[in-house]
Amino acid sequence: MSHDPTGPLSDIGLVQLLAPTGERVHDERFDTYAADLTSDDLRTMYRDMVLVRRFDREATALQRQGELALFAQCEGQEGAQIGSAHALAAQDQVFPSYREHGVAHVRGIDLPDVLRLFRGVDQGGWDPTHGFHLYTLVIGSHVLHATGYAMGVQRDGLVGTGDPAKDTTTIVYFGDGSTAQGDVNEAMVFAAVNHAPVVFFCQNNQWAISEPTSRQAVRPIADRAPGFGIPSVRVDGNDPVACYAVTRWAAQRARDGQGPTFVEALTYRMGAHTTSDDPTRYRTSEEEETWRRRDPIDRLRAHLVASGELSPAFEAEVAQAADELGERIRTQVRAMQAPAKAEIFEHVYATAHSVVDGERAWYTEYERSFLDAEGQR
Amino acid sequence: MTMTSERTAPVATGVQRLPMAKAINAGLRRALAEDDHVMLMGEDIGRLGGVFRVTDGLHADFGDTRVVDTPLAESGIVGTAIGLALRGYRPVCEIQFDGFIFPAFDQITTQLAKMHYRSRGRLTLPVVIRVPFGGAIGAIEHHSESPEVLFAHTAGLRVVSPSTPAEAYTMIRQAIASPDPVLFFEPKSRYWEKGEVDLDAPADPLGLDKARVVRPGTDVTVVAYGPTVATALKAADAAAAEGTSIEVVDLRAISPLDVATVAESVRRTGRCVVVHEAPVLYGVGAEVAARVTEECFYSLEAPVLRVGGFHMPYPVAKLEHEYLPSLDRVLDAVDRTMGF
CATH class of the missing domain: 1.10.287 (Helix Hairpins)
Structure with a gap:
């Protein structure tokens, strides 16, 4: 991460609950939002991250074999996606962009279904009426949809009732590149003036295809939100526990009727933008190596191992589940027919x-x- | 906390003589009263009642969660309306003027129009976008345009335009009841023209996809919609004095285009003139001409002619009547088709 204190990749003020080595870091403000995480929860997050990474790699391989038209990888962003998604309640609504495979998995979408879009047999792939909307490929358009949806939730009276089974938050995922879009900025205006119960979750993965975040912003992206009247927080996006905690905080604010919140998760897109992209033309392998050493799965694994919560039997079970998922993805994708x-x-x-x-x-x-x-x- | 308005508002009944703006207002009022999920969104539509006063009084009667003054951001209006529709609401958006719809063009064409298709029918988007359109009001630039064909060209949208207060009253309610997104183009130059409106009429009995013969005739079919229907009727009066019988078809909808009603008329008259304010090039007239040629080739006595705007930005107000399809230009086209 950059130590330019004012630049868009500054690491000053990033919320972190797990150091890259896996040690638990204390944070006065957000510890409380991770306090209820049991070691079972952490193992579930670990398992989800491993499965989603296997999904990502299988899909990439299937594209190379000609089985998919295209694929957009999420490798490197599993911490931001799975940590934040675990902070959501059943009634909450998610509006993803097109790389949120980790969120899809946690929200109950069967991962092979995500590939229906990329195989060219469907323009959706799943039933979007159960809390996980369809992917949106036009950059930033869905941020307004999420805001409008949250305004509907507000009109339904499902904010600030105090009943955790009723109060509903809407979370929208988008990238650093999309923050330059008018729609994202308009969404913040609409959310602010309507006090909409929405969480803006920006995964700053540092690259909008070939354009670095410095082509979208000269200051940290999260700094924009307070100008709209929206509180924001910057979090280490490769720390699933911190992402869980800040999302819980933001989602609770929405449920309690305190309005919108902006989360910027600083992470890194380890793969290409899509399988059609060639990152060697615009970034260095040294940079990729630096971020590989900050891998979110390694980080959570190190934490679980150090605390004696990751048994070899559990790891073997996860590895087997990943193998089974890989096999199922290959079989199901090859069987997917056009309508x-x-x-x-x-x-x-x-x-x-x-x-x-x-x-x-x-x-x-x-x-x-x-x-x-x-x-x- | 529930934000749903608890207010109730009186809904007028009986037959009244109303200008189109008030007829639309009555239709909106009735839709708001009948369904709690109907809501209006737009710039200045609240206390001001909209720049054309189409929403006059509705904010006072239904409150600010149902009649919403939005930020000045057209993409934001339509984008949040999509989200509200996904949550079960029926938003009716007002775009203040035709020329200001373009910031919302992306949301309308890439999102609103396609979501039902992309979801294989699982999502429906009952969003209405009201657009005061057309010229002849002496306005400055961007306030007199006719962009309807851009939306008719986009699958997934219904595009309609009423020509009378009575039709405006029933069609706006039909549009709000439609599960499909509807672009509702209001002929702003006709906002103040009065007509009889049956306030007890059901939502549009013809639906949103049927054209209507509004004046029978035998020599030439003149096809129009929105603001040019009145022009076509005047042309029919003038031509009748000279012995030419014009049948006027009001398209009412340009998506879908009711080819059957137009073709049935042209088979009888053998001649067709299409009139709209929008530029002729690639316009509704071009589509009507192509379809009429396919369907009525052996009945045609003359080529289908088009009367409409030129291929230029909308001109200055002082010269807009040189651009608009005037009575004389319609009659000129009728003469040409008769003389062919």
Whole structure:
């Protein structure tokens, strides 16, 4: 991390509860938000991170084999994603960008389903009505959707009731690059003036494809939020425990009716932007090595090992689960078929539309014209 | 804490003579009264009642969680409306003027239009975007434009435009009831023209996808929508005095385009003129001409002609009547098609 005290990658003031070596660091402000984490919880986080990394690598390999059109890796960001996602309640709503595979997993999305989009057989891949919205590829657009959704939650009276099963937070994930978008800034204006129960979770992974954070900001991104009237915090994004704690704090503020909060998790995109990208053209292997030594999985593992909470049997079980997941991903992805051809005409509108109906009828007749008398092609 | 308004507001009944702006206001009022999840969002729509006063009095009666003065950010208005719709609300957004819709263009075309499709029908987005559009009000730039075809070209959106107060009253309620997103283009030059409105009428009996023959005729079909329907009717009066019988079709919707109603008319008249304020190039008229040619080729006595704006930025107010499809230009096109 940069020690430029005013730059966008400054590490001054980053919340950290686990040092890179795994030692527990105390933080007066946020210790309390991690106090309820049991060693079982930490092992679950560790297991989730290992599984998601296996998913990431299997998907990358499948793209190289021609089984996926494209893939956007999340390697290196598992700490930010899994730590924050574990801080959410069942009723909470998540709006992801397109790299939140770790959050998807914690929110109950079956990881192979994420690849339906990347294989080109679906433009979604899962049912978005159960708390995890579809991926959004237009940078930053969904930050407004999350804000509007939170305004709806507010109107539903599900903020500040004091009932932890009712009070609802909406969290939106986006990257450093998207903070330059008008939509993200408009979302902060709308959230602030409406006091919307939303958490802005910015994963600053330092690279927007080839552009470093310094092309989006000259000061830490989180510093912008107070200008909108939104409290912000910067957290070590490779520390899953710290990400859990700050997200719990921010989500609780939303649930309690204290309005929006901005979290900037400083992390690093270990992989390419997508499988079509070539990071060797714009960054050094030395930089990548530096961040590899700050790996979030290694960090949590070191912590669990040092505290005697990671048995060889558990590690073996996790390794086996990862192998099984890898096998299942390979099998399921290869079996994913495109929908029936005529389905491209479905769901353009929710109600009948004569133009779509006319084009469907023409297409059906056109397809039929290729059949011979026996109905064979 | 619940933010849902507890207020109730009187809803007028009976037949009244109202200008279009007040007819839309009555439609919005009725929709707000009938469904707690309907809400209005826009710039200056609260205490001011909107720059055209279309939302006049609604803030006072329904409160500021249902009639929301938004920040001045059109993308933000539509983007947050999408989120509210995902939560079960039915937002009706007002874009203050046609020329200011473009900051929201991304949200409308990449998000609002596609989410039902991308989710394979699991998500519906009942969002209405009201847009005062068109010229002839002597306004300065960006306040007189007709961008409707940009949205008609985008699958997933319904695009409609009423031509009378009575239709505005039923169509706005139908638009709010629609599970699909609707771009509702209000002909601002007709806001003050009065007509009879049956306030007890059900939401639009024709639906949002049917054109309507508003004046029968036998020689030429003149197709119009929104502000040019009145121009077409005036042309029909003038032509009748000279012995030419014009049938006027009000498209009402430009997505979907009701080709069947237009084609049925042109098969009888053999001639077709399309009139809109939007530029002719790549416009609704071009689509109507193509479809009429396909469907009515053997009935046509003349090529389909188009009357509309030129391929230029909307001109200065002092010269806008040179640009707009005037009565004379419609009659000129009718003469040309008759003389072919």
